[in-house]
Amino acid sequence: MSEQKTKKPPLWFWIVSILALLWNLMGVLAYLGQAYMTDEMKSEYSQEQLSLMESTPAWITAVFAIAVWGGLLGCIALILRKKWAKPVLLLSFFAIVIQMGYSFFMTNASEVYGAVQGIITPILVILIGAVLVQFANIGIKRTWLR
Structure with missing residues (x-):
């Protein structure tokens, strides 16, 4: 069985991969900010926002962690041109869907955070997660990833 030779990816592959890495780093920072929130940070939120955050089940926080750390690791794999970026x-995408599904259907996040932070941003996160899976798939099909 012969190993398929990988091709050199175009410049736009690197641009998208680096932007995706930066996007996922922002997600990691959001997770760390929520997981290690100080009293000073809590003072920046309304009582409704704090109540919503504090009522979040541990399993959703774990799903959030899987989403962001998986996204970060997947983007590192893209930059390293590894096929395991896709799985x-x-x-990460499945974790995003679970997390955002919980937010949309099991909480009043859209009321508490408003349309942008409660609806538009989560939809954007889902879309970017789906696009990154397809991007990795394209990289595999075009033999940019090995």
């Missing part, structure tokens, strides 16, 4: 990004 890691797929895992």
